[in-house]
Amino acid sequence: MTIAGPLLIAALLAVSVLHLASGAMPVPPGEVIAALFSYDSGNFSHVIVVKQRLTRLAVALYCGGALAVSGLLMQRVFRNGLVSPSTLGVNSGATAFVVLSVFFLGASGGALFLPALAGALLALALTFATAGLLRGQGDPRLNLVLAGSMVGVLFSSATTLVLSFDPDRFENVISWLIGDIGNFDYRELRLMAPLGAVAMAAALAVCRAIDLLALGDEQAAVMGGHVRLIAGSALGVALILSVSAVVVVGPIGFVGLILPHATRLIAGEFGRGPLLFCAGGGALAVTAADLAARTMAAPKVLNVGSVMGLAGGAAFLVLVLATARRVAR
Amino acid sequence: MKPYLTALVAMLAALPAAAQEALRTITDHAGYEVSYPAEPQRIVSLHDWTVTVMAYELGANLVGSTGRMSGDGSYFVRSGRELYGLTFDDIALASVHGQLDMERIASLHPDLIIGNLGDTLEYRDQLATIAPTIIFDPMNGRTAMENYRDFAGWVNRQETFDALLARYRARIDALRPEIAGAGGHPSYVAMLPNPENGSIRLFRTYGAQSQVLEDLGFRPLPVVGEVPEGRQDANFSPEIIGQMNADWIFTTHISDRGEDEAAMLAALEQIAPGATGFLDAVAAGRFHSSDRFHVYPMTFRAMDYFLDELAGLVQARN
């Protein structure tokens, strides 16, 4: 932990600088610095750096951190390394409700938080209801993930149905549906960030209590923890964090699944350190993905969600295969 | 063996009938050879803002078309409504766009079905059991005008097409000096700002709009070459706006949503703050937005509409 923390901060800084300095239009380093410290709204290079790159950077940092911590909390609460906002169907539930409320209620901006939260809660409830059908057979941790992917398909089918009514009307939001950072997401971010900050503080506050859960229900109760209260509040914080990120960037997967594992390997499991490390790591991952999305096919832009799916899918595969090898030994 | 025998018998039985009725045989844009009555009496179109509007403009015997659902649950012919006032009181609703119902189409008793490649190809075998089916491909890489000429030949309206084309050419020749100006070949870019995620879509071709511009001698900016070959358009980072400094910038809006030119300019400014300040076209009054459903379909009415707009712009400036 002693060296991992500073290293992570250095990496975050490096990627952030790279993020600001590269893109479809070459901007010399001097200009980038000038744009940050003596902004001239008449200089188009400055506009690009501040209004198109810095804003995206802020969104990537926030959403990465929020999704990663959300995943960490969920994995702790369920004591299951396979759960995350995306594998439990939470992301697609939130997305489906956002699309529904855009189509039928004409909602937009921060007003989308409530429907998104409702969708996330419903998805989570459905996932548990479905996994409950299998109680007593198979590996319960796996059941939860399978149920989550099933609920995910259910909600994304509902999204598809609404889209098919009038594809032209949704032309502009399709990239959001895959999960993407847009140049204007900072507007939603301004609405969501205070909420996220409160949730993050709450996460740090309940951190010690959550560590108790790892001992198992009975042990935790003996140690004086109110198991249901702790688990419930941690889960609530996790949901708020992930929904606040989904409202801004759409359903970007895998950050919440992979980062907690990386954190465990590098920074350990208990205390506040790993939580903060996980937040930083998530921010790093999404910022790097956004950098790749903006530069890989420049001047064309890819969706951050797709890039994350590509990298995260591969990482997930490695995770699964490595776990299997360890078990086999 | 039996199916072949029955097919043979059916062919023999059909021969005298075919000899009486004049047939036309063409190769469509998907490469199928299709034979059908030389003057089809009951044409059903399966794509509204390409096939339907062309058939209607040429006065072909159109009995039905696919349509789209609007927010209140009623159906309309995209672009047919805007350009010709065509509604489903005039022709029958053959299916909802992209959701073909074979029985509904068959109940119109068509003697020719025309669909577009993207939406119809996978249904072609089924459709061919109802009536001879032609696949039209507006995005096959040839010019919109060549494709329209093919289409006119298919529905036996070559003469109408030639007359409309001659009128259009005369108009282009008359307006070219006035619109294209002294230099003769102004540069242009056709784009669409996406204010939801801040990207910009550039078009290689855009129906009637780009056809008219090309005929007037406009040339696209080099950056448009980044759009992949064979694609109509692609999404770009707003950072390329520095390479978009053309003499003219064209975009489109959807009036139904309450959008207009000012809204599109605001969207552009939102995506790239300050852009409207340094893009020369904006300052020169050469940023122009047209109603999308008036200028995308490739018909002479649409091209006339866009020419009217351009002429109006130039006159207003002089």
Add this chain to the structure above:
Amino acid sequence: MTPGTTVLRLGRVLSLPVGRRFLIVAPLLLLALLASCWLALAAGYSGTRAADIWQAVTLPREAMEDPARMIAGFRMPRIVAAVLAGSMMAASGYLLQVVSRNGLADPGLLGLSDGASVAVLLGGALAGSAVIAPPVLAALALAGSLGAALLVVGLGRRMLTGGGIILVGLATSIFLGSIVEIILVTGSAMNFSALMQWSRGTLAAVDAADARLLGLWWLLLVPLALGLGRSMSPLLLGDAEARALGVPTRASVAAYIILAAAFAAPVVATCGPVAFIGLMASYVARSLVGDRPTEVLLAAMLSGGLILLWADTAGRTLFGPVQVSAGIMISVVGVLVFVLAARAGRLAR
């Protein structure tokens, strides 16, 4: 003899122990399927009389009148395809559930559909501007989905038993899906919404040739599945027990997964990936007939056919002129009803 079984004898050679519940349930399901087929034949945009259906079923095409020809030309292939595809997805799902010993396993999780999409896109890229004929597309999709399944089995060979293989499938399908997204999104957004439609599964474009293709695979695979049924019971008990009974688990498990993929691949190629049929049908079948694998397999196939037939028929007739694809009907309506009903059933017990 175990309680609740009857022995069917055919002469002296063949004697088959059959569950009594199966003897009641199977004919009932078959009857329901036939009745549903009749109803589906009668439902559609154009009005239908019983005589038209009779004509459509019995007369050769040339002798039919118009309404009957409509039924024979458009409704019949779709109905046949729905029943076949539904039963194949059910069989595929059940086999996977046996292998993974997990009631939520579904062929959708093997990466088949994403493999098919990647193959079709690659084919499109190689063909350039040339139009690919639908039969070639179907072949590409078939090859792609089988290829993806083999890839998943290969990568996950260490964890064939238990549920690990499903996780490998999930990861692979997400990886392949992202590639598809990247290719499509750099192009036009409209392609993406068309892909989303297909990726939910639809029978709208199915014609007689597709139904024949499905029929061929069905005839090829069902005997294989029934033949393998004998070795399934030990698998249900777990690795050690199966090995103790002399069933070579690893080999048979790999065979099951490949068989499951082969069941699902032609369906994916003709109708797109219709998710959840395997899951629902197996659950229904197990609660109807118990645990004997061959019986559950047959009951699941009957239920799967029923589910897809109802979903497709409802989607094409209830909301006219809007056509809702069978895949969406199943994913949204079907799954909600299923989860709630199954929960209610569990609580009542």
